[in-house]
Amino acid sequence: MQIKENISLKDLTTFKIGGNTRYFAEIETEEDLQEALLFAGQNNLPFFVLGGGSNLLVADAGFEGLVIKIIFREAKIFEENKIETSSGVALSDLVSLALARGLSGLEWALGIPKATLGGALFMNAGAFGANMADITEQVIAFDTTENKFKTFDFVGCQFDYKNSVFKRNKNLIIWQAILKLEKKDKKEIEIEMKRVMAYRQKNHPLEYGSAGSVFKNPHNLPAGEAIEKVGLKGKQIGQAKISEKHSNFIVNLGTATSSDVKALIDLAKKQVKEKLKIDLEEESIYLDYHKL
Ligand SMILES: Cc1cc2nc3c(=O)[nH]c(=O)nc-3n(C[C@H](O)[C@H](O)[C@H](O)COP(=O)(O)OP(=O)(O)OC[C@H]3O[C@@H](n4cnc5c(N)ncnc54)[C@H](O)[C@@H]3O)c2cc1C
Structure with missing residues (x-):
């Protein structure tokens, strides 16, 4: 290496x-x-x-x-409805594999660009009422403090809304997982996938660079609606803009800097707090927080 x-x-x-x-x-x-x-x-x-x-x-x-x-990417089906997969495998490849074998449970992930299994487990990624927690049976991760691989069953993964033990403990590097899906008619899976893709194309600004939803949804109001309510839809700083299509997306119009994006994030948090008394919390990850 x-x-x-x-x-x-x-x-x-x-x-x-x-x-x-x-x-x-x-x-x-x-x-x-x-x-x-x-x-x-x-x-x-x-x-x-x-x-x-x-x-x-x-x-x-x-x-x-x-x-x-x-970049170790390997995914295979076993026991008819389970996928053993390494963490570097693209979610989109798992979606295709599942469809090819008539397995349901990953349809919601169609259309998420570039995401890997590792990032999806870390985040407990999900959409349309489904998430990684629904289909995860086991995860193997390397614990850098103890210098060994450890196995986490479903309970051990401590999945929560956009959270997991892997997000809470940065010393865990996800290596491999077993996903348990449900046998279903391929036509039904395809119908659901078409619905998911049509929704994303209509509602998400897929034509621009972005990191998906910037904020977690607070309990009382979706983050996008809160941002829209305080009048920030379409707000632009430098080359970064709060999307007109979906106010929880910040898009890169071409040459945005990290400071442009961070300024919009800070502005949205401040105004939503002041006007709606709601604390917005970032879903996106910063590298490195202190430099933004
Ligand atoms: C257009 C668009 C649409 C999106 N739609 C959705 C959606 O519907 N639902 C949703 O939940 N998210 C969505 N996202 C956000 C994002 O795709 C997911 O959160 C995804 O799971 C992130 O995976 P990643 O591999 O890209 O992770 P990265 O962005 O590379 O990393 C995210 C975090 O995961 C950690 N991580 C990654 N791999 C590992 C590993 N092997 N071990 C330990 N930690 C690891 C990283 O250190 C980092 O902290 C969307 C993003 C875009 C751009």
């Missing part, structure tokens, strides 16, 4: 924003992972696990550490 230096992160994110990482390692095997972590430890560097970069705002100043990207 090669550790590369000064790699641009911009094109490794769906926002298309961000500077360089000081070090970058692509991981294919368990040995690669341990070697990369040893390098980070010996050089006293923070590490960050990058999935598809679809929920990420990277600072223009970049990251003074080691970015680890798991």
Whole structure:
């Protein structure tokens, strides 16, 4: 495994924003992972696990550490309705595999660009009333504090709304998982997938770079509606804009900086708090928070 230096992160994110990482390692095997972590430890560097970069705002100043990207991609069906998959596999590939085998449970994930299984488990990604927690039977993750792989059953994953044990404990690197799906008629799966895709195309600004929904939905009001209510729909700072199509999306009009996006995030939080007494909490992840 090669550790590369000064790699641009911009094109490794769906926002298309961000500077360089000081070090970058692509991981294919368990040995690669341990070697990369040893390098980070010996050089006293923070590490960050990058999935598809679809929920990420990277600072223009970049990251003074080691970015680890798991490129080991393998997914196979067993016991008719289960998928054993590595964390680097794209969610879209799992959606296709499930459809090909007449397995239901991942239709909601159709149309999410670039996302990987690792990022989806970390976030407990979901949409249209379904999420990763519904289909996850087991996860294997590397615990960097104990230097060993650990198995998490469904309860151990501690899934919650846009949360999991993997998000709470940054020392866990998701390596592999078993998903349990439901046998269904392929035609029914296709109908649901068409519905999901039509909704996304109509309601999401897929023509621009973004990181999906910026904020978690508060209990009383969807974040997009709250932002619209305070009059920020379409608000632009620099080259970043609160989408006219969906106010919980911030889009990159072409050359947005991380500061443009962060300024919009801060403005939305401030105004929603002042006018509606609602605390918005980011769903997107920052790399690195202190540099934004
Ligand atoms: C157009 C668009 C639509 C979207 N729609 C949805 C939607 O409907 N529902 C939804 O929930 N999300 C949605 N998203 C957001 C995003 O796609 C999901 O949150 C996705 O799960 C992130 O996966 P990723 O691989 O891109 O993770 P990244 O963005 O690369 O990383 C996100 C976090 O996961 C961590 N991570 C990634 N891999 C691992 C690993 N192997 N081990 C430990 N930690 C890891 C990273 O360190 C980071 O903290 C959308 C995004 C876009 C751009």
